[in-house]
Amino acid sequence: MPVARWISLLLHPFAVFIALVLVAAWRLDPASLPRALAGMVFVVAVVWMFVWRRWRSGRWSTVDASNRQERPLLYGLALLLAAGYWWWLGGAASAMSTGVLAATAMICVAGLANRWIKLSLHMASLAFAGIAMLALWWPGGAVLLLLAPLLAWSRLRMGRHTGAEVAGGMALGVLAGATLLFL
Template sequence: MPTVVDPSTRSASYRLARTSTEVFAPAVFAALLPVVVAVHSTAPALAVGLGWGALAVLFCSVIPYGIIWWGVRRGQLTDHHIGVRAQRRRPLLHGLVSVLVGLALLVLLGAPRPLVALVVAMFAIVAAIGAVNQVWKLSAHAAICAASVAALGYLFGPALTPLLALIGLVGWSRVRLGAHTVGQVIAGTLLGPLVGAPIFILLG
């Protein structure tokens, strides 16, 4: 079981872990990565890329995480990271439906192929996380972070190798906060790229 950390802790390491967990949360990657991929795919037409990216972000980040925040406000979820495994099924299903609707729109409207590939990969990763979380609390933070770093590395090459440090930082933060065990973080770190990378590369 994850180690329970007293929320009143005010050590520097705890504050760093809390900040890292929020700044590099799945919602952040889901909001930034589609824009980066869309702009990269449509360069030098920046406005076109931003438009496609905004459409993808609406269905891959804004709507799914809006549903989560609404659940927190209504008291149906304990927190926006959905720390209680039993509470994850419904938000994940709603998120998958939203991503699927967004994917259909992107395909029908003729979105850039790499962006469509990214959204398919995101759908597959979230589906895999949801399946595992029915029986075990795998780290979604680690999975999304690792998959996002892998996608950026594929697009921009070795220049972004330093981003690998983010995977370690995010994994450490989840363990430090008592949200996951080391094993759950490692499993998430492996699942994200293993599920997402082949899809992104083959379809993109």
Template sequence: MTVSPSRFTALWFARSVTEVSAPGIIGVALFLAVGWHSSWPDIGGLLHGAVAAVLSVAVPYAVLIWGVRTGRWSDRHVSRREDRVLPFLITLASVVSGMVFLLWADAYRELTSVAASMLGGLAVTLVVSLAWKVSLHAASAAGAATATVFVFGFSPLVAGVLVALVGWSRVRLGDHTAGQVAVGAVLGVVVASATFHALG
């Protein structure tokens, strides 16, 4: 079957967006950006963000890669819903360790808010995933976009467009339905908004 150039380009672009917007990549970028912003020109916040990123994101991602290579899980995005519980629990424990570090280090409130919203988002999507395949990419992207609105004053419209692009890529690749993407995005926005409002 021949794939038209336009279809090939769309699939390539969708795959690129999906890879760039992987929850792990977004998590690391958010911790570093918020850490840098919270204490600039001092680098203390950036260092706190870097340690939190390693504990909360890099460690569970390394475990995920090991699981994929050993055949425990199908792929890095954990596409099969039934495979998600253990990676979620490992990630939750890792995020808790990152949050404990931030609290111990008396890190800036913006950083602890990021960790708390990540923890809440993971917990909610885990519960939903027990019965239904919600989009983790959409939830992560929406949560991070909401955080950038609170921390950097980023335009909600631009943030929404970027989240929509991530959602489109997941649907275009056939990994999720529009409903799964929409629910993930709503969960990400609601949890992050509630967390940042609560922590001020």
């Protein structure tokens, strides 16, 4: 189990999205790199503090919001922060605007689907970042996509998701990433 946990931590959506933001800013608008990174660090810090407090107070069973009932508040916070991040970057004038909106749409779909299935946000984030990064810096995108089976194994091994939830998360991330590439 320790290996599975480490894989899950190293490929956590926070780490994956920070890597994607770094590559996107570097490739699309290098001058925006400090602003984009500062905004993403703020978003991650706020979400992490929220998650940590929910878990420490006993309201959540794990720091992963593993129960479907734990996720609506997390989705709401993520959407609010995504909107703020989009604005922080400059809204529609930002070179990364479309990517932020595509990631936000992906979170919305996962949130709506949560009524029926607890899609793996780890898998969705990794697939989205891998596909998006292929267009920005293909070696990084290829590495992320090649790591997907390892992350799937990790999420299943730790019992955080079923096979359908892992596959569904992967499919959602691929769809959102592919949509971004076509926009």
